[in-house]
Amino acid sequence: MAEEIKKHRPPPDPNSAKYKLGQIAAKAYSDAQAAKDRGEPVGWCASNFPVEIPETLGLAVVYPENQAAGIAARGGGARLCEEAEGDGYSNDICAYARISLAYAKLKSAPEQDVPMPDFVLCCNNICNCMIKWYENLARELNIPMIMIDIPFNPDYEVSDEQLAYVRAQFWDAIHQLEKLTGKKWSDEKYKEVMEYSGRTSRAWLAATATARYTPSPFNGFDLLNHMAVMVTARGKKEAAEAMETLLKEYEDNHEKGVSTFRAEEKYRIMFEGIACWPWLRVTSTGLKSRGINMVTTIYADAFGFIYKDFDDMCRAYCKVPNAINLEFSRDKRVKLCKDNHVEGLLVHTNRSCKLWSGFMYEMSRQIGEACDIPVASFDGDQADPRNFSEAQYDTRVQGLMEIMEANKEVG
């Protein structure tokens, strides 16, 4: 059946953004494997570690979070989670961590293989669970771990002290990697990476901002796929070009009055949290079948890494979503809701991610009030399929839709 459907699909257009972005994401894995095959050292890297460092040094890295998402989306989440649980990891630990730790032991998964690492790069601006996860990888695999500590920021700005603390660690990480791999830092190369990263980010921000049009020229679930490139490859020329293509396509869609959201857009919502990868189709169909388009997510804002020099880059990494306080996080989301005419907020209470879900109760309440929109939440998990109930999801989404519908009727 699936085979048959596939046959009828037109071949992907190699000039389309979707094709190009898909190729870049896939190439990140094959490039790393090729480097490994050449005998070069390869790293596993946390998603908010400054990617500019390995990129400038010319080091191939892969991203365990991305790999885990891929494994979960292709149905391997429960198998690997159970494997890790069998080794004593609690069911309460982030499912990305469980999948990655299981993979480190098994060293293969048909859903998404990666080369085994020679070092790991960790940064806790995303969460502190990351530290223990990477420490365990380093220990189990007997490889070095390079750690950058970025403290949670209670303020809106990054203080000079914090900048100095983080900058010193960035340089320390660079020096450690130089020593470890024999690669050399080049300011010239860094400038190039910074420029591409800026170009990619600007295009991403502009593309996601086309959601301000009604109807939106894209289905927000697209962003969940495309963001893999923002995480892993934004400092590359191909990424900049592909994102610029994406922007152009979205602008063209708007001109022509079409969209990648293949239904009538009756309602516009913001989706909060990581995607429920094992249940992606169910969660997306539950929205689409009701004419609900998820027009924005915090990811739209989060990957706008635009900076003018090294210090500015350090500051950008101190301001990633999970490293900033509730009020600052709320303001960013309120802006996204207002800019994109959002009518409701759907919150994924992600069992895996204590940090993200923990402050979401209060934050979503504040966003709902500030934007005068209804809020609904559902239980789920980014990668462990056992933490989701389709019936529960469906009732809450329908309830949210019914409030949005009634709000429209009243005008």
Added chain:
Amino acid sequence: MFTLGVDIGSTTSKCAVLEDGASLTVTSIAVGGMGTRGPQEALDAVLAQAGLTLNDIASVVATGYGRARCPWTELQASELTCHALGAHMVFPGVRTVIDIGGQDAKVIALNGQGRMKSFLMNDKCAAGTGRFLDVMASVLQIPVEELGRRALRSEHPSAVSSTCTVFAESEVISQLANGVDLDDLAAGICASVAARTAALAKRLGVVPPLCMSGGVARNAGVRAALESALGAPVLTSELAQLLGAVGAALYAYRKQH
């Protein structure tokens, strides 16, 4: 014009027939929810009472857990909207609806006109729902209907504090083994359900008047514990368990107009 609301829950099925969206003609409840003969039995009973056939019904709306699998209609509305509509019909002016059903608990905020403004539901654990009461009643080896009556008699309610049904079950078993009085345990169990739901209600904002719908509304022990946790009276009615079906019938009527 007659409209029919069918509420297919996880443990029971309910039907209600309304005439002209205003007067409640008949209702029925059958044991057995989605996937059982319950829905058919509830339908047969309600039609027989009303002296109608399905052909006499202008519109049918399904709600509840099994709403997507209702054989008599494709029109559906969530149980949230239906409980809100049903509650507003039975208690005009109500602003907060607390619905505790077989497998979920929800709190719904209404505006003055009976329109749902927002809602919160329990997380996925069965603690704080009707299922929790069923499990606990079987541990105590008493019918679930008796829990409320016993709770009201208790003078020293025991503490059942676990937030997980399985943990609470072992908590109750060990208290039972330690000879804690059955009435006190029943009160502790009712208070535990009430505490979880009260926390949901407080998060959403408790605006009186409050009412309770769903099967657990019949449990006077839970109701009393809720009133004391929320510091406000909680209205209820004989129809509490049927408010979803009543709301669905009203929804069907409104969609026709």
